[in-house]
Amino acid sequence: MARILIVDDEPDLRGIVRLILELAGHEVVEAHHGAAALQRLAEQRVDLLITDVMMPVMSGSELIDRLRADPEHAKLPILVLSASPHAVDRADHVMRKPFEPTHLRRVAANLLGANAEP
Amino acid sequence: MPNPDRRLPTGSADLDRILGGGIPRGSTIVIAGPPGSGKTLLAQQVAFVNATDAAPALYYTSWSEPHTKLIRNLSAFDFFDEQAIGKRIDFLHLPALIDSATENGFEEVARELFRASVQRQPVMVVIDSSKSLHGMVPEDRLRRFFYELASRVGQTNAALVMVGEYTPFEIESEPEFAVADGIIQLANEPRGVTDRRSLRVVKMRGSDNLSGSHAFNIDRRGIQAYPRAETLVPLQVEHQTGRAGLGDAGLDQLTGGGLPRGDATLLFGPAGIGKTILSLGFVAEGLKEGDQGLYVSLQETPAELISKASAMGWDWVPAALKQGQLDFLSIRPVDLDLDQVGVALRDVLVAKRPKRVVVDSIAELDVGGRAPDRYLSYLWAIVNLVRGHGATGLFTQETVTFGAPTSMQLMSYLFQNVLTMRFVEHQYHVLRAIGTLKMRESRHETDLLEFDIGPGGLTSGQKLTNVSGVLGWTALRKEE
DSSP: OOOOEEEEEEEHHHHHHHHHHHHHHHHHEESSSSHHHHHHHHHHHOOOEEEEOOSSSOOOOHHHHHHTTTTTTTTOOEEEEEESSSTTOOSSSEEESSOOOHHHHHHHHHHHHHGGGO | OOGGGGGGGGSSSHHHHTTSEEEESEEEEEEOOTTSHHHHHHHHHHHHHHOOSSEEEEEEEEEOOOOOHHHHHTTSSSTTTGGTTTEEEEEEEHHHHHHHHHHHHHHHHHHHHHHHHHOOOEEEEEEEEEEEGGBBHHHHHHHHHHHHHHHTTSSOOOOEEEEOOOOOOHHOOHHHHHHEEEEEEEEEEETTEEEEEEEEEEEEETOOOOOEEEEEEEETEEEEEEEOOOTTSSSOOOOOEEOOOOSSSSHHHHHSSSSETTTTEEEEOOSSHHHHHHHHHHHHHHHHHHOOOEESSSOOOOOHHHHHHHTOTHHHHHHHHHHTTTEEEEESSHHHHHHHHHHHHHHHHHHHHOOOEEOOTTTHHHHOOOOOOOHHHHHHHHHHHHOOOOOOTEEEEEEEESSSSSSTTTOGGGEEEEEEEEEEETTTEEEEEEEEEEEETTTTSSSSSEEEEEEEEEEEEEOOOOBOOOSSSSSEEEEE
């Protein structure tokens, strides 16, 4: 089981991703923008970060830039989940909204590594 | 005059005109209206039209719609550009901002929106829906929030646009309207079995906006507005001299040489008397003389009019249509919106500058427009729209009697000239006749002129001198 942090300003979207990943056996924590995500990461270790791009206070792009510049989180697997068609540099994978639940599960599993799959 | 650089175009040139030049930057605008009236679409349309990489649009949404659904709905419109999402336009969830603000106070939201406005230098900041903020905090704090938001964003070059399902009563009472520089009220109201979308600029500071209710519709282009026809009329009518011949020597003699150029003429007559043939002949005669022509028909299709012209032997009419010397504007007489008709007419008048214009007939505008209270002012607008663009106008109107019209519906003051066509009973035969009821400041004959219709169009015959009841409603009887 892995702990996954979902960062999205849409609560409904966070709820959907949470459900998909919890059904796959993962523990899910949430943040509603980039700044809140940094706070979460300071409090607890996570194995995968799934983030939106367009968010108030701190965007997903800025969040990724900060994490990559931070030695503690530089190698944290990051999946971008966005309605924007523009790829985000330094993310490990980019998925467009709307997405297929099975596709999300598969990509999350790949990023976590085969051992992380329950 | 408003500085165009300080205005954001809306994507509808006529809506810009209604607003007095577009959405003013550095101002707070509220778009209000009931569900389904097009508020969100208007805000998004302005965002897509104006946002650039350097000056993006920040679009804050509430709980109303997930972003994926919102974007999917937008893809039906021409202005939508998928590549703009996340680059030129950021869709941001407002509740996320409010969640984070609960610890630091609601005023933090205003500061964050201001911070984003300074940092990103957006062309516009949208809050959709601002009404959803009500009930989250006490009214006095909300009032302060709207004041701080408006005053801070007002310091930037961005337009702050707030969208909400506000009722007319709320427009008068809610705090966001006290700080608003502009208020655009949208409506979608049933009219019989159809619906009419309309908008009204309740307020637009520093703008020469158009007053009243203006129609709009939603199509692939998004929101397209149609200013009230009364506001389209040029301020001055160019004085013209000379006559526009009617294509028949007798008719020209009856009218003192043809219709005075630049005038509007009303042509009354019962069904089947030949109003369309006379009108088509008027345009056809102009084409021969090199006049640009426009025929607005609410009865016949262009194909039917061409067929009629061909039957009359006016072979140059289809050729003129092909070459662009003639335009047909075919308008369905049902489900019509008077202001859409006005804009369609104006567009041809501006683009082609026709010298001769026929509207056949105005009765359908009355019936199809379903706005009896407004009909005469609308008719005034249409008549003067034509005259104001330098055209000589001929407007037909069907009478319910076979003889003289029973009522002119107080319309005659709108027209410089009035011609009447009527049937005349004579020895078991029915004749056709035409006369002039009125020709302002112009010499003309007062007799009735017999006419016939056949190849070549309307051909006048002799004057009906021995008749009585010329001004009555009964059929005329020629004395033996």
